[in-house]
Amino acid sequence: MIRPTAGRGNAGTLHFPDVSDLADPLLEVEDLVTSFRTTRGTVHAVDRVSLTVNRGQTLGVVGESGSGKTVLSRSIMGLLPARDVLRSGTVRFAGHDLTAMEPAQLRQVWGAQLSMIFQDPMTALNPVVRIGRQITESLRLHLKMDRKEATATAIELLRSVGIPSPEQRIRSYPFQLSGGMRQRVMIAIALACAPRLVLADEPTTGLDVTVQAQILDLLAAMQQERHMAVILVTHDLGVVAKRADDIAVMYAGRIVERAPTRTLFAHTRMPYTRALMDSIPRLSDPSGTRLRAIGGRPPDLIHPPTGCRFSPRCPYVQDKCREADPPLRTAGSPDHLFACWFPLVDGVPSGPSGSGQPVTLTTNGAPNNAVEAPAS
Amino acid sequence: SSSSSSTAGTKAQSGTAGINHGTPKRGGTAIIGNDADIDGFYPPSNHWDNNGFLYANCIYDPLMAVAADGSIQPYLCKSMTPNADYTVWTMTLRPGIQFHDGSALDATVVKNNYDALQASLLTGLALKFLKNVTVVDSMTVNFNLNEPYVPLPAGLATQVGYMVSQSMIDAEKGGNSNPTPVGTGPFVYSSWLPNNHFTAVRNPHYWRSGYPYLDQITFRPIPDHSQRVATLQSGGVDLIVSTDPVTITQFQGQSSYQVVDSLSDTLGEPDMSFIMLNCLAAPMDDLRIRQALAKGINYPAFAKLFDSGLNLATTGLFPPGSKYFSQTGYPTYDPAAAKALVKAYTAEKGTPTFDLATVTDARLTRVTQVLQSMWQAIGCKVNLQAIEQAQLISNTIVGNYQAVTYEQFAAPDPSINYVWWSTTTVAPVGKIALNFARNSDPQIEAALVTGRSSSNPSDVIAAYQKVNERLAVDLPYLWLGRTSWSAVADSRIQNFAGTILPGGKPGKGFDNGSFFSTQIWMEG
Amino acid sequence: MPDDRELRSTGSGQTLPTDTFPGQAAVDEMVVMRQEPAPETDEALARRPLGLLFWLALGWVGLVVLLAVIANLLPLPNPNLQNYAAINVGPSLHHLLGTDDLGRDLLSRIIYGARVSLVVGFGAVGIGMAIGGTLGLISGFRGGKLDIVLNAASFVILAFPAIVAVIAIVAFWGQTLAKITIIIGVATIPVLFRVVRASSLAYANRDFVVAARTLGATSTRIVFKEILPNVIPVAVAFGLIAVAGVIVLEGSLAFLGLSVALPTPSWGNIISEGTSNGNLSTNPYILMWPALAMFLLLLSINLIGDRLRQRFDVREGLL
Amino acid sequence: MLAYLAKRLGQLVVVGFIISILVFLLVHLLPGDPTVVILGPNDTAHNRALLLAQLGLNKPLYQQYWIWISHVFSGNLGESYVTHESVGHIIATGFPIDLELIIVSQVVAFAVAIPLALFTARRPNRPVDNVATTGTFGLLALPPFVIAPVFVAVFAVALKWFPATGYTSFTTDPATNIHDMILPGLALTAASIAVYYRLLRSDLISTLQEDFITMARSKGLSNRYIMMRHAFRPSTFSLMAAAGVNIGALLAGTFIVEYLFAMNGLGYSIVVAVQQRDYLVIQGIALVVAIAYVVLQFIVDFLFTVVDPRVTRE
Amino acid sequence: MTGPAATPGTNAGSAAEAPVMLEVEHLVVEFRSGKERVQAVSDISFEVRTGETLGLVGESGCGKTTTGRALVQVQPATSGSVRFQGQDLGRLSKRELRKTRTRIQMIFQDPISSLNPRRRIRDIVAEPLAIWGTGSAEERAAQVRSMLESVGIDPDTAGDRRPQEFSGGQCQRISIARALMAKPSMLICDEPVSALDVSVQAQILNLLADLKAAFGLTMVFIAHDLAVVKNVSDRVAVMYLGKLVELADSDDLYRSPAHPYTEALMASIPEPDPEHVSTHEPLTGELPSPLNPPSGCRFRTRCPYVQDRCASEEPPLREVSPGHQVACHFPLRQLSPVPERPAATTV
Numbered sequence A: 001m002i003r004p005t006a007g008r009g010n011a012g013t014l015h016f017p018d019v020s021d022l023a024d025p026l027l028e029v030e031d032l033v034t035s036f037r038t039t040r041g042t043v044h045a046v047d048r049v050s051l052t053v054n055r056g057q058t059l060g061v062v063g064e065s066g067s068g069k070t071v072l073s074r075s076i077m078g079l080l081p082a083r084d085v086l087r088s089g090t091v092r093f094a095g096h097d098l099t100a101m102e103p104a105q106l107r108q109v110w111g112a113q114l115s116m117i118f119q120d121p122m123t124a125l126n127p128v129v130r131i132g133r134q135i136t137e138s139l140r141l142h143l144k145m146d147r148k149e150a151t152a153t154a155i156e157l158l159r160s161v162g163i164p165s166p167e168q169r170i171r172s173y174p175f176q177l178s179g180g181m182r183q184r185v186m187i188a189i190a191l192a193c194a195p196r197l198v199l200a201d202e203p204t205t206g207l208d209v210t211v212q213a214q215i216l217d218l219l220a221a222m223q224q225e226r227h228m229a230v231i232l233v234t235h236d237l238g239v240v241a242k243r244a245d246d247i248a249v250m251y252a253g254r255i256v257e258r259a260p261t262r263t264l265f266a267h268t269r270m271p272y273t274r275a276l277m278d279s280i281p282r283l284s285d286p287s288g289t290r291l292r293a294i295g296g297r298p299p300d301l302i303h304p305p306t307g308c309r310f311s312p313r314c315p316y317v318q319d320k321c322r323e324a325d326p327p328l329r330t331a332g333s334p335d336h337l338f339a340c341w342f343p344l345v346d347g348v349p350s351g352p353s354g355s356g357q358p359v360t361l362t363t364n365g366a367p368n369n370a371v372e373a374p375a376s
Numbered sequence B: 001s002s003s004s005s006s007t008a009g010t011k012a013q014s015g016t017a018g019i020n021h022g023t024p025k026r027g028g029t030a031i032i033g034n035d036a037d038i039d040g041f042y043p044p045s046n047h048w049d050n051n052g053f054l055y056a057n058c059i060y061d062p063l064m065a066v067a068a069d070g071s072i073q074p075y076l077c078k079s080m081t082p083n084a085d086y087t088v089w090t091m092t093l094r095p096g097i098q099f100h101d102g103s104a105l106d107a108t109v110v111k112n113n114y115d116a117l118q119a120s121l122l123t124g125l126a127l128k129f130l131k132n133v134t135v136v137d138s139m140t141v142n143f144n145l146n147e148p149y150v151p152l153p154a155g156l157a158t159q160v161g162y163m164v165s166q167s168m169i170d171a172e173k174g175g176n177s178n179p180t181p182v183g184t185g186p187f188v189y190s191s192w193l194p195n196n197h198f199t200a201v202r203n204p205h206y207w208r209s210g211y212p213y214l215d216q217i218t219f220r221p222i223p224d225h226s227q228r229v230a231t232l233q234s235g236g237v238d239l240i241v242s243t244d245p246v247t248i249t250q251f252q253g254q255s256s257y258q259v260v261d262s263l264s265d266t267l268g269e270p271d272m273s274f275i276m277l278n279c280l281a282a283p284m285d286d287l288r289i290r291q292a293l294a295k296g297i298n299y300p301a302f303a304k305l306f307d308s309g310l311n312l313a314t315t316g317l318f319p320p321g322s323k324y325f326s327q328t329g330y331p332t333y334d335p336a337a338a339k340a341l342v343k344a345y346t347a348e349k350g351t352p353t354f355d356l357a358t359v360t361d362a363r364l365t366r367v368t369q370v371l372q373s374m375w376q377a378i379g380c381k382v383n384l385q386a387i388e389q390a391q392l393i394s395n396t397i398v399g400n401y402q403a404v405t406y407e408q409f410a411a412p413d414p415s416i417n418y419v420w421w422s423t424t425t426v427a428p429v430g431k432i433a434l435n436f437a438r439n440s441d442p443q444i445e446a447a448l449v450t451g452r453s454s455s456n457p458s459d460v461i462a463a464y465q466k467v468n469e470r471l472a473v474d475l476p477y478l479w480l481g482r483t484s485w486s487a488v489a490d491s492r493i494q495n496f497a498g499t500i501l502p503g504g505k506p507g508k509g510f511d512n513g514s515f516f517s518t519q520i521w522m523e524g
Numbered sequence C: 001m002p003d004d005r006e007l008r009s010t011g012s013g014q015t016l017p018t019d020t021f022p023g024q025a026a027v028d029e030m031v032v033m034r035q036e037p038a039p040e041t042d043e044a045l046a047r048r049p050l051g052l053l054f055w056l057a058l059g060w061v062g063l064v065v066l067l068a069v070i071a072n073l074l075p076l077p078n079p080n081l082q083n084y085a086a087i088n089v090g091p092s093l094h095h096l097l098g099t100d101d102l103g104r105d106l107l108s109r110i111i112y113g114a115r116v117s118l119v120v121g122f123g124a125v126g127i128g129m130a131i132g133g134t135l136g137l138i139s140g141f142r143g144g145k146l147d148i149v150l151n152a153a154s155f156v157i158l159a160f161p162a163i164v165a166v167i168a169i170v171a172f173w174g175q176t177l178a179k180i181t182i183i184i185g186v187a188t189i190p191v192l193f194r195v196v197r198a199s200s201l202a203y204a205n206r207d208f209v210v211a212a213r214t215l216g217a218t219s220t221r222i223v224f225k226e227i228l229p230n231v232i233p234v235a236v237a238f239g240l241i242a243v244a245g246v247i248v249l250e251g252s253l254a255f256l257g258l259s260v261a262l263p264t265p266s267w268g269n270i271i272s273e274g275t276s277n278g279n280l281s282t283n284p285y286i287l288m289w290p291a292l293a294m295f296l297l298l299l300s301i302n303l304i305g306d307r308l309r310q311r312f313d314v315r316e317g318l319l
Numbered sequence D: 001m002l003a004y005l006a007k008r009l010g011q012l013v014v015v016g017f018i019i020s021i022l023v024f025l026l027v028h029l030l031p032g033d034p035t036v037v038i039l040g041p042n043d044t045a046h047n048r049a050l051l052l053a054q055l056g057l058n059k060p061l062y063q064q065y066w067i068w069i070s071h072v073f074s075g076n077l078g079e080s081y082v083t084h085e086s087v088g089h090i091i092a093t094g095f096p097i098d099l100e101l102i103i104v105s106q107v108v109a110f111a112v113a114i115p116l117a118l119f120t121a122r123r124p125n126r127p128v129d130n131v132a133t134t135g136t137f138g139l140l141a142l143p144p145f146v147i148a149p150v151f152v153a154v155f156a157v158a159l160k161w162f163p164a165t166g167y168t169s170f171t172t173d174p175a176t177n178i179h180d181m182i183l184p185g186l187a188l189t190a191a192s193i194a195v196y197y198r199l200l201r202s203d204l205i206s207t208l209q210e211d212f213i214t215m216a217r218s219k220g221l222s223n224r225y226i227m228m229r230h231a232f233r234p235s236t237f238s239l240m241a242a243a244g245v246n247i248g249a250l251l252a253g254t255f256i257v258e259y260l261f262a263m264n265g266l267g268y269s270i271v272v273a274v275q276q277r278d279y280l281v282i283q284g285i286a287l288v289v290a291i292a293y294v295v296l297q298f299i300v301d302f303l304f305t306v307v308d309p310r311v312t313r314e
Numbered sequence E: 001m002t003g004p005a006a007t008p009g010t011n012a013g014s015a016a017e018a019p020v021m022l023e024v025e026h027l028v029v030e031f032r033s034g035k036e037r038v039q040a041v042s043d044i045s046f047e048v049r050t051g052e053t054l055g056l057v058g059e060s061g062c063g064k065t066t067t068g069r070a071l072v073q074v075q076p077a078t079s080g081s082v083r084f085q086g087q088d089l090g091r092l093s094k095r096e097l098r099k100t101r102t103r104i105q106m107i108f109q110d111p112i113s114s115l116n117p118r119r120r121i122r123d124i125v126a127e128p129l130a131i132w133g134t135g136s137a138e139e140r141a142a143q144v145r146s147m148l149e150s151v152g153i154d155p156d157t158a159g160d161r162r163p164q165e166f167s168g169g170q171c172q173r174i175s176i177a178r179a180l181m182a183k184p185s186m187l188i189c190d191e192p193v194s195a196l197d198v199s200v201q202a203q204i205l206n207l208l209a210d211l212k213a214a215f216g217l218t219m220v221f222i223a224h225d226l227a228v229v230k231n232v233s234d235r236v237a238v239m240y241l242g243k244l245v246e247l248a249d250s251d252d253l254y255r256s257p258a259h260p261y262t263e264a265l266m267a268s269i270p271e272p273d274p275e276h277v278s279t280h281e282p283l284t285g286e287l288p289s290p291l292n293p294p295s296g297c298r299f300r301t302r303c304p305y306v307q308d309r310c311a312s313e314e315p316p317l318r319e320v321s322p323g324h325q326v327a328c329h330f331p332l333r334q335l336s337p338v339p340e341r342p343a344a345t346t347v
């Protein structure tokens, strides 16, 4: 156990009771839009994203570089630049609307209830502050610990993330640690106050596989211990395959497919998701096997293509795709959402539909009950 | 008491600011803001300007002093009499005078003082006329001269007349070039932090019983003029000394301040401001140019710009009222004539072009800018140079200049200025010359010799009038006016310009920026 | 010898503190976040609004420079013409900014004075940049003995009481505009040397420099093609601040009588005259106008520098 | 650490040595010589030769240098040719003045610039920031010789809060001393405020864009705490470097203020000494200033290591 | 499964017979900071044949980058030699080395920082030509165009822009283009894809394969993604804490790793497949400090099969089967031949 006082009822949660029903999702994001005003135009980095995360669950978010994964997680947190940002939509966290909160209230949520592991441990740790203090400051702030108690807790935290001789390490500066250690310190900071939800933004990029495995295992263990929910942001499908309960695939600021992990891998609907999976080199393939890259480039988020945003790169593109924007909808299992006019069935696109109505699909004998997504 | 009443009272009694004859009060500390520091307290190795005398008048007493009527009066000495041809002077000292260290002022110490003064590179030159000083008896010395020197007593009212104790002489000989000042004066040396302050405290055993009135006197050198004024106004000092005529106009008529100035001083030789021309350097070697420059100065406009109209047009060394005053025939403003002279010169030798040098001082740079403008108007080409003091002096000594701003000649007696005007001290450009202007005029030389060796006062007066007139003809100096020394005191300082000499005569109160502090007292 | 190399960071590849200047550290991070840009980016960059203030500032600097250049052609009275009939008059139609204590037209003096101030300001910094900057560039890149020697030299100059040197040199050499500019320029060499060297040092071991070396580029080529373009923005921004500093410095020298020979007006010596001879109380305009002109120029120069840096700076505008 | 100190000491000696030679050469190359000042109008060829011999100035330069430097090493800086005050004493009385001026002006500069920068950096280019920028540049455009008389007119003459001129040493009277230092200190402070403010502000703006600031925000820390504990320290490098150079320049570089306020600091003394060609005083002060400068840089370098642990000594 | 290596990939057919292009012998690279010395690379030897791709893998911080930089002489070797086409690069004079530069090129780990942010793409790519003064301006421009096109960058829109306006993947391609402009015979790629998402990664790997096929390029490919390395390499070298621990044909190595560290590496690879079950315990423990590496075998502190001998004796690199070298006292190949893994299930 990390910290005896962790959990509900600690000092930090007093101001922030969980007002939602335990059966309700912990996090509900609805129509979240985040755009940046730049001199070139408005960058629609996150475009009408809706998602939910249940208590104790892991949501994997995957997508190409620049698809808006980081902006999404920062937008959920509310950690966006002060200027030239447009954000709309709602983020309900434990029954509270984070978008409607005053900064002072948000500060009580941040770190204590909702925390974030930043993409780059190199830059996210303050280079001139000892790691000990970087951990203890939130303990002291949210849990009102005194210095001694906080230090002891920080040592425990470091030990639990697998840092050897934490008593000494606590006095180290970030530059004195290896990349893997820094990453773990970041995790320790994020977990310090036993938050209900951790947004882990590519926690393992740049680490080699052995260290990566260690870190992911650690996260999973803590999740179990604390019934903590995690949003695992990554572009590595290999990482989410075994770690996430659900997976959301992002493309050009939107969620284009969302399903429980197994379902997604087994019955990929979106050609984009498929293409992502196909471009991964497989160990089972012999050396020199040609990879199946996605042709073209990700779209310009200032002037996104009309119709389906993936249409310019989609191998199965049809006229309709270029004209109309496919809504997020379900087919087959109700928890498998996708945004495609001609979703894949067993790896081949379903036939064109002249009606413009969502195609009804039958997969794996699932009932034929396609539902239009509640999106706008 | 408010200053207005005290000033008014003073006026009722004497009619002169800074001189009070009321009932003196004892005690108090006077703080005086002066313009620069003394370079040291040992007469043989320092040269004293007004500040030097301000300080020296506290610690030491001179052998002689100038009285308000212009006569030279004994101070430390009781009497001084010459032999028939003025080559031996016998001086009797006042009895019972003690130095601050308790030693007595006697003939031996006076002789030793003069030995030291004569041996000095600095003061030796001023005492060139002196063969030696011999002890006659314990209180009598003889000054044996190389040549007749009639105004010797006036010479002893200068730096070479201030007597220091044997201990200082010994200390100096022993290698201490900065010996603690020990004199016979009204105040005892207390502390000196160069460029910060000099403090002296009342000498309880002062031989002039009853004096001084003040317990302590402190001098604070404040080099910047406006800051010095501000310090007076903010109460940081009680009295300031200044050469800027603006001070006079600024404070005159202000009831809470008393102002004295040297503009009406007619005694001896006043401190003169002038442009010195190098008579051996082109184009100044041509009299026409010197004349043109003199005629080219629009003096009324100049006086209005600088001295707020206070300084009367100056035509020579002596102001009206001085016994030496005469009409010199010094050229007046005549631009047409000036232009004609320059034109004539230009036709012969080309446009007269020269440097006008000055030290880096705000007022003087303004002066030179005005002169430049006036002289360019008559056809000269004038370049302004701002040079720092040391180099400027060096340049003038070796004649490496054409025109330069200068202030000089303050003396209790004109004879003291002999070396500056004598033909014997002229040297070509490049060689050291004490006659900086390098003006060789035999008539001046003759008059100067008469001035120092004649015992007939009317001959002497005629001689210096001659000098004055010849200078107006030769034009080595273009007179800009007298240096307008002034002192401004707040209402508490009393009698800073009024001093009574030991013989009972009133002394010359405010003498070119310095005064005696013996009889200053403070009100309230 | 003092050597910034001692201050290198160990590990972690973060920018070196002594070598830091605003705007370099997070370039890499930013790039990761940058989306495929629109094709017309370069024009867009050029169109990035610099703000009204920038244009006002540029306008002011331009006006000052222009007036200074064409001063002779303007219907201005001779700046040294003394009119004793009009001493210390306030602003009027005849004298737009009034006259000084010698009856000289202040507007004319300030416009002619701008010449001196601008020549000294830009000239001195130009000299400092040309010599100090170049040496700094090479020294920072090459390191080694050359760097140690140049550093020691700069250190000696910096530690030497500047005022003594200036007094000595002015006394020795004279006070023409060119000489004053050179003297001040020489004094700025070590300062600019150190600034440029620091940022050159920051780039000396960058990957792109190493890459250029693997391509077979010579050191000279690397210094001028790879390092210089990166140092220029910092150097320009700092140089502009230095120009401001030098203009003020000229004023201080004028106060000490060590600047250009009178009566040539410079802002510095007009200000200096404005504070002496009791002018501060009798005619505050003498001080006020040049101080105002100088203040606006400094402000403008800095504002321009600031905005230009923002524009050159890769990182700005992200957050 | 010891090795580092030794190395630094070595640097100090080398730099001091080079500076001593330069200073020596420079003062001896100045036109004119002390005899002009000492002898003044009594400067005759004879007197001058005697005096030069007395002062030892007739010897070849290298001998003079050797004599001087060997005296320096035995702790004797000589005495002024003019006032005969010992150079050691001039420095001992003058140095504290410079030091105090530097302390007062820099403390005030930091006290104004730092909070101002911390305040405006969070929202750059807002009205407050523009006002602060304009204000600080206004200060930059006003050299000390303009500020000093204005301050004196207001605070000394009109309000009588502070003395117009003068200096009392701290040991004589601490209260008066501090009272005396305020106006001159403030007159020197203006330019520093502008430079420090600009530097810190721009560094803070960069720092605030760093990820670790967002990270700190994500912990729920207050803005104030983030500014003070996370943003400030990593943003102080340019500030410290500039302060190092600036303070170095103020060492004996405060002539104008010392002249205006009638203070016998090193800045005033060295200029007066130059004007009087008082060689030993110039040389002594310049040497001390150079050493102080090296020590100052040492302190700045040390502060770098304190502020940023990544910077190592050696 | 002993015996000759499995059929090499399509492009490695002649590698074994091809002449040696690069020969590294006893390479040691030390970093010094103060009194401390870090041996980032300690005594490694290997060779690369013409036309071959050698993969270099290992834990983060084990010295891969340092090795790569030492190969192109931007990191001076403390001892040992790097022979390139028979020349000892370390002994060449500055001038001679500069001449060799064009033939051996490196793509740096961080593509963005290896491009000068202030220069235009066109100039950056043309730099090798400009340095050597090859061709006229027009010829150069034409070459730049065709090279940019071949790395998949549109020369018309991209040429005038600066590196920071490109994504990491594009920067990577630009730096590849620059390296290839010099027409090298050998290319060192340092983690060219680690920061890229899978789709960009695939594009780049394909590009390299094309180039190799087209120009017969010899490569050293450094990465930590084993699947990627396997995909591109003919042979793979595994490093651990500055030492080479295993070197084999890539298919051979992946099929049956002989070193426990290699085995652990393989086991940690996350399979993009939720059904996949890992058979091995992941590696635990922190990488020991290179400041004072463990005695004997450097991996012993984390090795599940550690024995007493491992602490006392340093295992030499020796052959366990033809072309398969390993530095282990108890190589897995001999102790228990690893059963062939079930082929990973694909979707």
Ligand SMILES: Nc1ncnc2c1ncn2[C@@H]1O[C@H](COP(=O)(O)OP(=O)(O)OP(=O)(O)O)[C@@H](O)[C@H]1O
Pocket: A036, A037, A038, A043, A044, A045, A063, A064, A065, A066, A067, A068, A069, A070, A071, A072, A081, A119, A235, A301, C032, C033, C034, C035, C036, C318, C319, E197
């Ligand atoms: N402050 C900002 N101003 C303008 N555009 C921004 C800003 N931050 C992010 N963007 C843009 O938003 C888009 C999404 O970026 P984001 O960082 O979320 O991508 P990502 O999916 O996390 O990619 P990666 O895998 O590289 O981390 C990008 O096009 C980026 O350029």
Ligand SMILES: Nc1ncnc2c1ncn2[C@@H]1O[C@H](COP(=O)(O)OP(=O)(O)OP(=O)(O)O)[C@@H](O)[C@H]1O
Pocket: C011, E031, E032, E033, E038, E039, E040, E058, E059, E060, E061, E062, E063, E064, E065, E066, E067, E109, E224, E290
């Ligand atoms: N400049 C340097 N100074 C001191 N030590 C260094 C330096 N560069 C690298 N090292 C050390 O050398 C070792 C090897 O570093 P190297 O960069 O070669 O590792 P790598 O295998 O490329 O790792 P990664 O996978 O993280 O890129 C590490 O321990 C590192 O800390």
Ligand SMILES: [Mg+2]
Pocket: A069, A070, A071, A119, A201, A202
């Ligand atoms: Mg991201």
Ligand SMILES: [Mg+2]
Pocket: E064, E065, E066, E109, E190, E191
């Ligand atoms: Mg590496």
